[in-house]
Amino acid sequence: MYVLKFGGSSVANAENIRKVAAIVQSSDAKQVVVVVSALGGMTNELLTLGTKAAEGDENYKGHLDDLRERHLNVVKSLLPITGQSSSLSLVMQLFNELEDIAESIFRLREFSPATKDRILAFGETLSSKIIAAYFASLNLSHRWLDAKNVILTNSKFSNAKVHLEPTMEIISKTIQNFNEKIILVPGFIASNKKGQTTTLGRGGSDYTAALFAAALNATRLEIWTDVSGMMTADPRWVSGARIIQHITFKEAMELSHFGAKVIYPPTIIPAMNAGIPILIKNTFDPEAPGTLIDNEPTTHELEQEIVTGISSMTEIALLSIEGSGMVGVPGTSKTLFETLAAAQINVILITQSSSEHSICVAVDAADIELAKEALDSSFNNEITTGKIEPIKIERGLSIVALVGDKMKSHPGISGKMFSVLGRNGINVRAIAQGSSEKNISAVIAFEDVKKAINVLHEAFFEKVYKQLNLFIVGVGNVGSRLLAQLKQQKSYLQHNLNIQLRIAGLANSRKMVFSDNGGVSLDHWEQALQEGQQFELSAFINTVIEKNVRNAVVVDVTANAAIAGTYKKFLEKSVAVVACNKIACSSSYEDYQQLKSLSKAFNAPFFFETNVGAGLPVIGTLNDLLRSGDEVVKIQAVLSGTLNFVFNNYDTTKTFEQVVAMAQQEGYTEPDPRLDLGGTDVMRKILILARESGHALNMEDIQNTPFLPASCFEGSVEDFYGQLKVHEDHFKKLYEAAANEGCKLKYVASFEQGKASVGLQAVSAQSDFFHLYGKDNIVLFYTKRYPDQPLVIKGAGAGADVTASGVFADLIKTVY
Template sequence: MRVLKFGGTSVANAENIKKVVQILQQHSQSKIIVVISALGGVTDQLLKAASLAAAKDETYKTILTELEKRHLETAKALLPVTQQSSCLSKIKQQFNELEELCEGLFRLNELSRRTRDRIVSFGELLSSHILADYYTASNQSGEWLDSRQLIRTNSHFGNAIVDFAATNQLIREQVLQSTSPLFIAPGFVAGNKEGQTTTLGRGGSDYTAAIFAAALDAEALEIWTDVTGMMTADPRWVNSAKNIANISYQEAMELSHFGAKVIYPPTIQPVMAKQIPVWVKNTFAPDEYGTLIQNTPSVEGEIIRGISSMNNVALLSLEGSGMVGIPGFSKRLFEALAEEQINVILITQSSSEHAICVAINAVDVEKARHAVDLTFEAEIKSGKVDPLKVELDLSIIAVVGDQMKSHPGISGKMFGVLGRNGINVRAIAQGSSERNISAVISLSDVKKAVNVLHEAFFEFEYKQLNVCIIGVGNVGGKLIDQLAHQQKYLQQHLKLNIRLAGLANSRKMVVKEDGISIGNWKEELEQGEKMDISHFVNTIVSKNLPNTVFVDVTANADVAGIYDQLLAKSISVVACNKIACSSPYQYYQQLKSLSREYNALFLFETNVGAGLPVIGTLNDLMRSGDQINKIQAVLSGTLNFVFNNYDGTRSFSQVVRQAQAEGYTEPDPRLDLGGTDVMRKIMILAREAGEQLEMEDISNTYFLPASCFEGSVEDFYQEMEKQEPHFKALYDAAAAKGCKLKFVASYENGKAAVGLQHIPPASDFYHLYGKDNIVLFYTQRYPEQPLVVKGAGAGADVTASGVFADIIRAARV
């Protein structure tokens, strides 16, 4: 004996019903009970028609007409013309009853639970009759069973409780005494002892099948649906969700209770008591293995079985000092909810007994509020208990696995992952079995939470990083090229998949949840929206993508000004832009604080030395307990390039033009030549060393004449030509001493300075060529011989590579 249940999608139309019969024909070797749901979507339509009728809205007639037409057309498509009469007559008769019931509702302007059950029962009655007639027309022998006469329940309409002793006897008498090889029964419906129709709750067809299986000690229960078994997460949200081949009864119950819609939660209990295995199979891929639910032994390494979620949850909090040490508060709370037929999904209570929180379905909030406030009316008036607090727009996310009990650190990993992605946890519950860890989170975060948890517990192949880049000019373009070039390497060696989720320049912006083609990014950006920095940031935040990194490859103050918004949403920031870290100390410190508070990285290695590990080295020194005594550095690749190439044979202006043409300068070279850029860099290093420094605290010995700072960039070049004798004199003065000109930055004893210096041959700075930078760290551990970081400190490729390295750092947290 086997019991097979087919869901609404499996019998949604004639074509699908034919697939069902093909599956049944493959089970002809044993006796079969077939339990059928209503045609897909019919139950919702029946409920809608009933509600409209009770509201005196005559459009209910249109719904009934459309439903009748659908059922008649389904029957005609399945049955030969000569065998249609009986089935069509049954359908007509059923809809005549429906019309009479709805007309009564229209007149009474009222819809009771009992009448609602009667109306929604028609969906399963109709579909099961159609299937039974089609099966018989296919020259198969079968018998239709009326579940209302066999499954005995109480009179709790809408979610009736089964009397198993009476039910088991009725089912056995009906089925075991019959010689029919196959029985077809409507799911979801049952009846009380007065013969009135009841229902078993939405999804109750699964439960019906389990009731039949347990009553008959079936060898197996098969749940046929439109997916290939249970999955590690909802595949609509998680593209990499995996099929669960084997799962225990307890794990299946936990996952289904917390939102896994493949199987109705009460289904497991009757078959688990009889140790009847349950198969979850796909009607449209019948040869696929699916999921087998039974007392399955654990598999090495499979600690977590699945991640599930339940949406539209409300959190009720009862708080008050008058609750402490007084027994009975919890009892009264749960009694008040139970009297209103409100199901409690999750419970958590503080150890101080000052508060108790319960999660319920959001649709029951007003009933719950009224019932609880009424129950505790006296305590609320006296101030011993606060009025019930209600939080809406919440979800429950659950991590489920039998083996969690013997593996420490699962909850730490779960909450660590959620925290790093800015997902706030409002309440936590873990049963004594340690099979389930549940957390209440914001509804807006649930998709993100499922993805990051699935990645943490199931994605042993890749971690998905969503990167949003603003600034796609010289450096930004090189960065995207490097990302494209390294995609395969990152996947193979770092198990990292970087997705380009957002792009922006000064004109256009685009953000795509499923990613921007890295080979076609220019075209996609050009087709994007008009750029607006606030809109760009708000869009990124609203997408709420997991593992998001914002990358700023601009020199724009407005962009630097929005880092705080991103960090506060747990979005890591990688900044090539130096403005934020060289802004007033208060903002710099705020960004650092937000980074720590919201578990988002704030990385800006390329602020000093392009791709050189200058800031990283300084941070390592500080973290390991060293102390910075002095920093001396040549920090401008631009200025170093200029003074290495200027010897008086070409004008100073021509050398600067060359530096700009080769991409070594800012768009306005005066930021480099005036020392502003170097001032920013030494200030950033001083701040990272622990000094509270502002730009005005840094002395700057300018070598550019004041007239060079007037007018446009082209005016600047023309003025430099006029001032060529000045620059030649600077060079000659240094050469006369056997020295070179270098623009040096220094920090010592809380003071910082920048300026042009004569560098003798014995100096570490003398043999510094091209665009190289050099930083000397004098510390307690390196008091005489400094720790030296030296290398190319300018150029699009090396700067892009430094940004790239910061992105990888952000990914590996």
């Protein structure tokens, strides 16, 4: 025997009812009890109907017509035409009865609790009768059973208490005489000993199902709803919330008490007492495993997960009693709780200081004025004599609670919880922990509850990787090395930094390719790009923006001015930009400032460390100095790995043209070597450093003393190499003049007192630049804190691998 309960969303319309029938038909139980709620939202609609009538609002009639029409449409959509007549007549008959009751309410202007229950009961009666008719149309063996005939309650209308022993006996005796496979029961409704209709209050249909399960000693109680089970947190607030596949009754009670909406605590009690497992299932995803609730110890996917779930309760108010007259005086707590109980006010949370100087209780915000009035009366004498201070109330509060059986005897859970809340600026107003240690609750401001649940879920549950979606432009020397490094480190990033890399798009000057699923394969990206569509810049921009993926980063590994011109569009759409390309940050100062402002305004990271010194931490170090309050006085640097390589290798045994060609073959130069040898690249770099230091410079403000003859800048790159051969004597003279003085040639950039310059210099052995070998760069920062001995950054300043590693480091920074 299984008991299956279907909530309002599960039977909201004809389509959903068909899903319900399919689930019932697929059940492997020999006999099932099916408990159904009213059509989704119908209980509230019926309450509105009665309220309007009681207020003398004649619009109740139109409201009644709408409800009637809704039910008639469900019948027409659900049943074949030949089988609709009797069901339509039944619906009309029930609505005629409902109309008579509503008219009486309208005339009397009275909506008593008993009448309210009678009206609300129509919801479940109508839905269950319609579903019974549909089962009949499918030739399913079934019987409709009126819950009012088997569930007996007291006369506390709207929240009636069930007389358990006679109810269990009647259900058992009634069902044992039924041979049909399906017994269909309307939930929520019952009757008192006078035969008057009563309702079971919040979660009433679940409670009906639990009563049947306990009375029949069912194998399992299944609660079918519109979610796939209880979750680690409210999915409306926490995107990473996941299903709890297994939970104990007591854990479920705790989570439900503090706001988990899947089940209501009293629902669990009959099944829990009978030891009947409860399975929460999703009507709209019946294959999902759901949540199993039983008495077995909870298991988790990860053994280190001590917390089972995080729950919350909003619209809470705190009520505080304090005063020196409470200390050592017995009976204060007794009076407090007796007073609240007499006023029928439920206490949600209690905390008392060890000094007995104060007691704090949390109640529903709607009850706070009544609670204060009752306590003011009870403690009037103590307040008047000053033994107890006037009762204090605080509104606008919520409760967040950690729940889990495994929390018991595991030290550090509370500390971690409050540490996480504190680091995020969330003030805890009150704290409570049950003696069972299954629950730690904190009262916080309502406006902090979403933030609190998210940070707690992140701290206790999230093993989910943060996906980084990369759109890489440029797959030449540096770009291809970057892709190789991403492939090499993909597993490391996932397991050590919880970063999941995904190449969402890839482009070069000819082709572009995008991937919506797992990303472009790092093993076969060359083939994927070759088979991609023709590259068109506007199409690339639009595609990146339209995809609107999370944690998107455009990575520019080109020297293309048009690509640099797209950064504004990406930043305005909160897409991060990582640039190896120096053009954007060395364009006009206004454009540079705009990019920085857009990055801040749209919370979109903009990193360009490799603009200066390839993989060396030059810009990052400069920013750290400034953020810590230091001030730049002077910068001196050799910023071209290309020029340093050239002059370190040119000793006239090879021609200058041969050495430059070797530098280009090694990947140390820009595609057009004149950008390096003409000083443009170094000008851009010192300009960027000057700007990052806080100075408003432009390229034309930089003094450039060229060493190349003017004819080298004419024509193509091939013509350039030809001119290097022609002017070999010029380069020999430069070298010999320096060598005769015991000096070396270095291309030096300087910035001091707001002025910048670049040019070839002969440096002596005493210079920091003299012992600079290969393709290395060096930057000397003279600051207020480093006035005499500069802060020195030195290392490889060119090369595909080191430049790619600098881009890689910037990518990781976008995550944090």
